[in-house]
Amino acid sequence: MEFVPAHESHARLWHSWRQDRSAIEFNPFEVQDHVQLASRLRSCSSDLSNRAYKEYRWFVVVKEKTVGTIALSRVDWLKSEAYLSYHIAAAASGQGLATEAAAAICERGFASDLQRIRATVACGHLASIRVIEKLNFSYAETLTRHFELPQGKVDVLVYERMR
Numbered sequence: 001m002e003f004v005p006a007h008e009s010h011a012r013l014w015h016s017w018r019q020d021r022s023a024i025e026f027n028p029f030e031v032q033d034h035v036q037l038a039s040r041l042r043s044c045s046s047d048l049s050n051r052a053y054k055e056y057r058w059f060v061v062v063k064e065k066t067v068g069t070i071a072l073s074r075v076d077w078l079k080s081e082a083y084l085s086y087h088i089a090a091a092a093s094g095q096g097l098a099t100e101a102a103a104a105i106c107e108r109g110f111a112s113d114l115q116r117i118r119a120t121v122a123c124g125h126l127a128s129i130r131v132i133e134k135l136n137f138s139y140a141e142t143l144t145r146h147f148e149l150p151q152g153k154v155d156v157l158v159y160e161r162m163r
């Protein structure tokens, strides 16, 4: 597995993954077309030594194919905290890739002096809860009716791992 720096050229691919039914089911994606995603990609970094950013994103490449994206977002360098997010294309899911990618990016974050990494998961998103548990995150709290999803408002579970 390799991590390549996020670049605006990833926008169309990322946009296509966000259309997957399995992704929409559990994630409150803002409606963003590939042009808006490209703008978002321009405003993030992949260099954790540069503390000027709030979002650090990479794309996951396996056997020369780009299969997912992973990010540390809402980074607060004063508090040394961030949120982890990950997205593996539906076609590549079920091979342990989210777990492997997330573990590696958490290690990078902790090596860059983050003290606490959080993750939020919609209640019922069993695959993502399993990923978080495999990474030894601990349950922290529930945010009631926090995500607006196609099936209505759902509770969100907050997990966290300390350095």
Ligand SMILES: CC(C)(COP(=O)(O)OP(=O)(O)OC[C@H]1O[C@@H](n2cnc3c(N)ncnc32)[C@H](O)[C@@H]1OP(=O)(O)O)[C@@H](O)C(=O)NCCC(=O)NCCS
Residues within 6 Å of the ligand: 022, 023, 026, 027, 085, 086, 087, 088, 089, 090, 092, 093, 094, 095, 096, 097, 098, 099, 100, 120, 121, 122, 125, 126, 127, 128, 130, 131
């Ligand atoms: C959720 C997602 C990240 C999983 O990626 P992945 O690469 O398939 O994850 P992994 O293979 O590393 O691990 C998935 C685990 O969940 C388990 N799992 C999958 N579907 C499950 C289900 N319906 N119920 C219970 N467990 C399930 C798998 O068996 C595996 O656990 P195991 O290793 O103990 O067998 C991926 O489907 C995805 O990106 N979805 C869209 C975006 C998203 O929801 N991101 C997370 C936001 S919180």
